[in-house]
Amino acid sequence: MVLQKNGIFRTLLCICYESVQQRSLSLLSQSEEPIFKKVLVANRGEIACRIIRSAKQMGIKTVAVYSVADSQAKHVKMADESVFIGPSPATDSYLNTEKILKAIDETNSDFLHPGYGFLSENSKFVQTLENHNITYIGPHSTMISKMGDKLESKRTAIQAGVNVIPGYDGVIKHVEECVKIAREIGYPVMIKASAGGGGKGMRVARNDQEVKEGFILSTQEARSSFGDTRMLVEKFIENPRHIEIQILGDKFGNIVYLNERECSIQRRNQKVIEEAPSVFLDSETRKAMGQQAVSLCQKLKYYSVGTVEFLIDKNKNFYFLEMNTRLQVEHPITECITGIDLIKEMFKVAKGQKLTINQDDITIDGWAIESRVYAEDPYKQFGLPSIGRLYKYKEPLHIPGVRCDSGVEEGSEISMHYDPLVCKLVTHGKTREEAIKISKRALDSYVIRGIKHNIPLLRDILSNKKFSAGEITTNYLPETYPEGFKGMTLSSCDRLKLLAFAAAIYCTADLRNRIYTNLTPFKLHKNLLKSWQLHIQLDKADFTVSIEETNGQFKVECGEKALLVDKGDIKMAAPLMEVNMDGEISLFQLAWKSASGEYHIVYHGNNYKVKILTKKAATYLDLMPKKQEIKKLNEVKAPMSGLVKSVLCSVGDMVNESQELLVIEAMKMQNFMLAKSNGVVKTLKVKVGDTVTSGDVLINLE
Template identity: 55%
Template sequence: MIFLRMTGVLTCKSFKAYVNLGISLTASARTSNLSLSCTQLRTVSTDLIYPGEVTFGKILIANRGEIACRVIRTAKKMGIKTVAVYSLPDYRAMHVKLADEAVCIGPASPRESYLNIESILKVVKDTRAEAIHPGYGFLSENGAFVTMLEEFGVTFIGPSAQAITFMGDKLQSKRLAKAAGVNTIPGFDGIIQDADHCVEVSRQVGYPVMIKASAGGGGKGMRIAQNDCDAREGYRISTEEATTSFGDGRMLVEKFIEKPRHIEIQVLADKHGNVIHLNERECSIQRRNQKIIEEAPSVFLDEKTRTSMGEQAVSLCKQICYSSAGTVEFLVDQNRNFYFLEMNTRLQVEHAITECITGVDLVHQMIRIAKGHPLQLKQENVSIHGCAIESRVYAEDPFRDFGHPSVGRLYQYMEPTHLNKVRCDSGMEEGSEISLYYDPMICKLVCYGSTRKEAIETSIKAMDLFVIRGVAHNIPLLRDVLTEENFLKGSISTDFLKVTYPEGYKGKQVSHCEKMKLSAIAASFFAHNDLRSRMFLNARVGQVKGEKPSSWSTVVKHCDLEVPVRVMKVDNAFEVEINGKIFTIRGDINLALPVLELVVNNEQCVVQLLSKDEVGKFSLIYQGTTFNVFVMTEVAARLSKFMLEKPKKDTSKIIASPLPGVIRAISCKVGETVVVGQKVCIVDAMKMQTALVAVAAGKVKSIHVKEGDVVNEKDILVELE
């Protein structure tokens, strides 16, 4: 009997078909949260798990967060025991709870824990794990680590050390790509020696150029230079970032392709010479060279270009005798000319959208390949079904340079997994902590649809229902991008955010009608709250103190609006009159709920109530953005005009940290005179460096920190006289 592994939801029709064919579900599939509905379809895996197929007895996951949880879940479906490793701050993390065993490997710093090869090898020995899955990041592309595992007799669930080394060096990988017949970007064929050399090479290649780390990836150690000054500064910052993140500060310089698309090809290769590609992913929506929204397939590629890109990706894999899952990344210009960017010899963050449109579990395939099994999939078996979009939900403030990291504890957290065609890959739950030491990702929100339009609509609905409290997050930006005209048309490039929001992201720009609607909703909340406050303690429903009001006269202040509003309670609804327009609001107005799904004038409307206070301030999340709406009685509104505004404090002589992080460098001394725009220090947070500059000229009065200090947001670092 064949056992079918399920990675998503089956339609009633397909489920009956599988039953009629005599196919049974594994116990793990039967007990997983899979609902069957005739109207829903996410993904049905084409992978088959055979009970008699030899696999590993126990694997160790050398990672943390959502990717560790992701690997553990597939391992459990395959009947494999799992070992988690964790740093001291992660002792209550979800991946620790999910694994069969968990071992602490060191303190918070990645260098002393998740990058500590000696500690991880000791855990391998103590737990007798047969294999290691590295996830992505950390040790996933460390050839020396793979070599050490081979000496230990432990299998690395990934490619060979040689393949990792070849592709991990961007200069060498570019040379190998050329040899394999892959299109490459023009640039300097060598390593940059210093800042002066960087300027010299940049002039030869021709501005604009991309300065990037030879090792690593993930957008770290990369800067665009438009002139000599940019080249010098870009070389310095990129070198520091690359050294911090990868332990390798070597730099390359290439021609910068303007307005490109970032499109990548997923590949699978076994140890028997079989190589296939699983089509493409569009990853052009980025901030600071890091992806935030990906989709599969790309709306831009035609079949000819898709086939050519896939063939070149397969050719490169064969050139280096690659085995395992991997991704070949390309830059594609407006004429569909494509150029090799790099190859990631690991599982990608965005692998889930490929799984959705192909039905292939990539983690399952990686484990099978590592065990030595040949691919059962042929290229002709791989097709595209529907569209999937992944939105990376990060703990960061999108109103500050599209995303300054935010740290803290999630005191309330609700994923929209109750929706059809929604998959949330995360390692978070209520009480989880976002640390400054690690990537600020909260969740990968993956939404599937039979069409791109459906996938976008599902993504928007999921974001409206996603509850995150305790840290800033980038859902406002993600949601706004999904509604932007050029995104809807598929007219995007890697500079999409800068072009769309040239002055930075300012939040959802609501129309006058939407402002009126929000005012009406807040006014109905005010009336509901007033009724509730009149209830006697432990009273029967409807029993109130004194006379029960049926109407309220208020004044609402919101954005540039200040309007008189009359609210009336009519049966099970509120009727709100603003400037002669009536808004009828129905639904369960329970202000204790984080999400309220209302009907306003017969239209569905979802709002989240962040907070309310005694002076009538309602903080509402509407279409992703937080709006503060003030609802006051007429008397309170009249008296508020006499309230004095608190004078603003002059902070021009104070340089404070804009985010939590570690002080990496201090570029000034006490008594030294600094000018406007001069860099005074560098803060490193979540592997990204932020240079802080003086906003006013003056003499340095005091420096409150030293290199290596951990600082919180708004901590004063430097004061000027």
């Protein structure tokens, strides 16, 4: 409880599943039978865990499906039953409709929840379920078909009186036609898969060459993700915001909109941070967008949950982008500000129950932010995939106002075959400022070891003045980081805290080692040295630091500045340390110490390499030979683990710098590998279909 100025206590909402359920409309009393007996969840990861959890709260038995890669996955352990459905690639397992149908039959499941992705917008699959009298937790197949096709959805939107983006009304058949139509529309254009979604199969093109490259890559991604290679082109709106309206309807024609979500911060057309509501919208624009979304759904006679996505320019002119006929990844932030459990509502609608809420019941309670924690290296193109095992994993659930939707646990394997999402960090506060503050503390409290992750980027975005001011568009990342993300720039205050923590770690270890290596430790303990002169290297800069232990504290001096560090907070074995520095708590992680004595310290989400030497040892530093860094421009290495989708050169070919040599697919995204210099292909070490690991040499040039 927190005390307000007027003296009235108000409950601070802790966004976790239990609190969401308490605020949601109850679907099942203890005396009632469950609305369904058994649900098969045709998905994996965090969304499968989310659905299973809600189903269990409603008294419904759950069935998980899994591939080879997911045999030990969290969602499999949570479900009441599980069915193996094939090899790791999604096309052979989660996208294989015959295997899903067989799993339904084997387990006598009476309905299916698709989650998002995979088969969630496959109208043919849904129609097959309908033909077999299996209840699908979502809209009718005809609705999915109309909205899943970008061209058909645009035509329907026009008929419903919804604003649309100018573009070509047809499917692009080949590269040459795509170039011709792009010229007619006028650059820049957006090339995207007709059956696309989730940022897959989308490329912006500003000239003929980019159209050719974009068409090829988008087609490959569309084939891999949706099994549908139809492409279309439309005008690209410069510097827009991406705002979507959540809708909910029943089978009796009742439809409401649950306000908006701001999803402008993206990389490769995939969202990174979302928030609800939007700082940009006023009540009039919100109402207009909501009414157009409802109008579209009324035209479709739509039911279940869905999301109508819009692009909106600086003058608040908004245009229909697409409609997703499924649950969105970012649905938790809508649940936070409305108190409505969307998955439970999906169950009710599928069973034929009427909505028990109307538009006047929908309010906005505070502010919610979702930060998508990905298994990615943010220093490479804002996030190239990273795979590996989570040998240490701890979520910040102890912080009030935090909810974590994840499908992993300590020991989980992050596979190259699926989306790189590790966890959705959702925070809720009374104001946007409070939600941001909670988000930053939560990100600082994450413990993730074994993979690279994007927490440094998320933390930096949330600390940026432009974000705090709400000045965000879909071009936020390239505009804010024109040379790519380089990590957090330390302020003088943060640098002093980091130096003080590093010094305190060193001195704590030194005291411990001297106590337990002395033959008579208890007799000599009082006479141990209690002051140190250290030489610390941080961010390629050198600092002289003096430390003195007194009254249970370390007094750390660097130049004219000093900090008092509570010695008792330095716990070497703790994965996360909350350290009192001059009366203020700061969060640190000692990730590891290398054999050379280099400390890896996590602070504000960033990993810092800190070299600590005694003053005497530092005097010899300049006498040590320097390791020469050799840049091998004649090698093309894999920047991430993945699958070789195409090879665009042969041994003996003359290639130019920046020429595309091959394409690697990782976590459903296509990535060009480029030549770093001019030369001739000397050796080609891979072929189409090969699996490569980050750092592997793929091509040698001479």
